[in-house]
Amino acid sequence: MGLLTILKKMKQKEREMRLLMLGLDNAGKTTILKKFNGEDVSTISPTLGFNIKTLEHRGFKLNIWDVGGQKSLRSYWRNYFESTDGLVWVVDSADRLRLEDCRQELSSLLQEEMLAGATLLVFANKQDLPGALSKEAIKEALALDQIKSHHWCIIGCSAVTGENLLAGVDWLLEDIAARIFTTD
Amino acid sequence: MDAAAEISQESGFTGESGAARIQERLQKRHQERIDDAERRKEAKESRSVAEEKGDYFFGTFNKERESIEDILSSCSGADRAVLTQKLEEATAKLLQLQKFLSDSTMFLKPYDLRQAQAALQKLQTSLTETREEGLPKKKFAFRTRTKAKDKSSAPEADTSPDAVTPAESGTSEVDGSAASVQCGISNMDNQCLTKTAEEIQKQDVLLSHLTNCKVHLFGAPSTLHLKHIDSCEILCGPVSSSVFIDQCKNSTLAFPCQQLRTHNTTDTQVYLHVTSRAIIEDCRGVSFAPFSWSYPTLEEDFAVSGLDQNLNNWSQVDDFNWLAAGTPSPNWTVIPEGDRRTSWDP
Ligand SMILES: Nc1nc2c(ncn2[C@@H]2O[C@H](COP(=O)(O)OP(=O)(O)OP(=O)(O)O)[C@@H](O)[C@H]2O)c(=O)[nH]1
Numbered sequence: 103m104g105l106l107t108i109l110k111k112m113k114q115k116e117r118e119m120r121l122l123m124l125g126l127d128n129a130g131k132t133t134i135l136k137k138f139n140g141e142d143v144s145t146i147s148p149t150l151g152f153n154i155k156t157l158e159h160r161g162f163k164l165n166i167w168d169v170g171g172q173k174s175l176r177s178y179w180r181n182y183f184e185s186t187d188g189l190v191w192v193v194d195s196a197d198r199l200r201l202e203d204c205r206q207e208l209s210s211l212l213q214e215e216m217l218a219g220a221t222l223l224v225f226a227n228k229q230d231l232p233g234a235l236s237k238e239a240i241k242e243a244l245a246l247d248q249i250k251s252h253h254w255c256i257i258g259c260s261a262v263t264g265e266n267l268l269a270g271v272d273w274l275l276e277d278i279a280a281r282i283f284t285t286d
Numbered sequence: 287m288d289a290a291a292e293i294s295q296e297s298g299f300t301g302e303s304g305a306a307r308i309q310e311r312l313q314k315r316h317q318e319r320i321d322d323a324e325r326r327k328e329a330k331e332s333r334s335v336a337e338e339k340g341d342y343f344f345g346t347f348n349k350e351r352e353s354i355e356d357i358l359s360s361c362s363g364a365d366r367a368v369l370t371q372k373l374e375e376a377t378a379k380l381l382q383l384q385k386f387l388s389d390s391t392m393f394l395k396p397y398d399l400r401q402a403q404a405a406l407q408k409l410q411t412s413l414t415e416t417r418e419e420g421l422p423k424k425k426f427a428f429r430t431r432t433k434a435k436d437k438s439s440a441p442e443a444d445t446s447p448d449a450v451t452p453a454e455s456g457t458s459e460v461d462g463s464a465a466s467v468q469c470g471i472s473n474m475d476n477q478c479l480t481k482t483a484e485e486i487q488k489q490d491v492l493l494s495h496l497t498n499c500k501v502h503l504f505g506a507p508s509t510l511h512l513k514h515i516d517s518c519e520i521l522c523g524p525v526s527s528s529v530f531i532d533q534c535k536n537s538t539l540a541f542p543c544q545q546l547r548t549h550n551t552t553d554t555q556v557y558l559h560v561t562s563r564a565i566i567e568d569c570r571g572v573s574f575a576p577f578s579w580s581y582p583t584l585e586e587d588f589a590v591s592g593l594d595q596n597l598n599n600w601s602q603v604d605d606f607n608w609l610a611a612g613t614p615s616p617n618w619t620v621i622p623e624g625d626r627r628t629s630w631d632p
C-alpha cells in the first residue's frame with residue numbers, strides 16, 4: 103500500500119479534510135475564516151504567522167489553515183502544502199492594482215507538486231465594495247480558464263456580509279469528498 | 287524586621303499625636319514595601335512563565351524535530367515497504383509538529399516563531415526529497431490519475447457552482463471592465479483637494495500618483511488605498527476596514543481605521559487611530575502619533591464606520607522585516623510629544 107493510499111484510508115475513517123487558505127495580504131482570508139466560524143471580525147489584525155481552525159461542517163472534520171499573505175511570508179507558504187485536500191485562494195476584488203501579482207502567485211502555486219491533487223476554490227471576496235470587480239472579471243484576470251491541472255471554481259463573496267461563503271465551502275467539500283472518500 | 291514590632295517600639299518614644307503620625311507614616315512605608323515586593327514578584331513570575339513556556343516549547347519542538355530527522359536519515363537503503371511506513375510516520379509527525387507550533391504562536395516571540403517555521407520548512411524539504419528519491423513511481427501514478435480525471439470534469443466543475451450561487455448582486459454587470467468605477471483621485475500636482483461624505487461614504491477609495499497635494503476626505507469610506515504619494519498631506523475620516531499604503535514618501539497622513547498596512551514607504555508621519563494593528567513592510571523612517579485631526583462630523587462618521595473610538599493601538603506597530611525578539615525595529619518610531627502636529631488648519 104502506498105503512502106497516499108494509507109493517508110486516504112486514514113482520512114476516510116475520520117472524514118477529515120485539510121484546507122489551505124492563501125492569497126495576497128489584505129485579501130480577507132482571516133476575515134472569511136472567522137466569519138465562517140461565527141466569530142467577531144472587527145478585531146482581526148494582519149496575520150504574522152498563521153491561524154488554524156478545526157471545525158465540523160456537514161459531517162466532515164475540517165482543518166483549515168490560514169497563512170499570512172504579506173510579501174515576506176510568502177516563502178513560508180510551502181510549509182503548509184503537505185496533505186492539502188483543498189486550496190482556497192482569496193482575492194480582494196477591489197484591488198485592481200495587484201491583480202497581476204495575484205495571478206502570478208496563484209499560477210506558481212498551481213505548479214507545486216505537493217498541491218497537485220488539491221481542489222481549488224477561488225473566492226472573489228469584498229463583493230460588497232462598490233468598486234469590486236465581478237467574479238467574471240476576476241476569472242479573466244487570473245486566467246482561470248487555462249487551469250487544466252486542478253478542479254476549480256470561482257465564487258463571488260463578501261466576508262463582511264457573509265454572502266456566499268457557505269456556497270463556496272460546500273462546493274469545495276463536495277468536490278473533495280467525491281475524490282477522496284468515494285473513489286477507489 | 288516585623289512591621290508591627292517596629293511601630294510599637296517607636297511609638298514608645300513620642301507623644302500621642304506624634305505617635306499616630308509616625309505610625310501612619312510607617313504603616314504607609316510598610317505598605318509600599320509590600321506593594322513593591324508584590325510587583326517585583328509578579329513581574330518575575332510572568333517573566334518566568336513566558337520563559338518556561340518558551341523553554342518547554344523549544345524542548346519539545348527540538349526533540350520532535352530530531353526524531354523526524356532520525357526517521358528520515360534511516361530511510362536510505364530501506365526497502366519499499368519499510369520506506370513507505372517510515373515516510374508515513376514522518377509525515378504524521380511533521381503534521382503534528384506543525385499543529386504544535388500553531389498552538390504555541392500565542393506566546394512565542396515573533397523571532398522564535400520564524401525560527402521554528404524555518405526549521406519546519408527544512409524538515410518539509412528533506413521529507414519531500416527523501417520521498418522523491420525512494421518512491422518516485424508512486425507519486426507520478428497519483429498525479430497522472432488526477433490529471434486524467436480533471437480533464438473530463440474541470441469544465442463541469444467550473445459551471446456547476448453557478449447553480450448553487452444565488453444570482454449575482456448588483457455589483458456585477460454584463461461587461462466586467464465597465465461594470466464598476468473606483469472612487470478616488472489620481473495624477474495631481476500642487477492641488478488642494480476635498481471629497482465630501484456623499485462622495486466617499488462606504489466606498490473603496492484610491493488616491494494615486496499625487497505630488498505636493500493637500501487632500502481632505504470628509505466621511506467614512508469602506509477602505510482606502512494610497513499609492514505613489516510624494517510630499518502630500520492626506521487627512522481622512524474613519525475607514526471601516528483597512529488602509530493600504532504603497533510607495534509613499536515625505537508625507538503626513540492622518541486617519542482612523544481598523545487595520546493599517548504600510549509598504550515601501552519612507553519618511554512619512556502617520557497620525558493614527560487603529561483598532562486592531564498597524565504593520566509596516568519594506569519601510570524606513572515611518573513615525574507614528576495618535577490621530578488628532580478633527581472636523582465637525584467626525585463623531586457621526588465614527589459611528590458610521592463602526593470603529594471603536596475608545597480603542598486606539600497606534601503605537602503597536604509590527605514590522606514584517608524586523609521580527610527579532612527584544613530589539614525594537616529601526617524602521618519606525620513614535621513622534622515625540624513636543625514634535626507632534628497640533629493644528630490641522632488648511
Ligand atoms: N469591505 C470588505 N472588507 C473586507 C472583506 N473581507 C475582509 N475585509 C477587510 O479587509 C482587511 C483585511 O482582511 P484580513 O482578513 O486581515 O486579510 P488577510 O487576507 O487575512 O491578510 P493577511 O493576514 O495579511 O494575509 C480587513 O480590514 C477586513 O475587515 C469584505 O468582504 N468586504
Ligand SMILES: [Mg+2]
Binds near residue numbers: 131133169171
Ligand atoms: Mg490574515
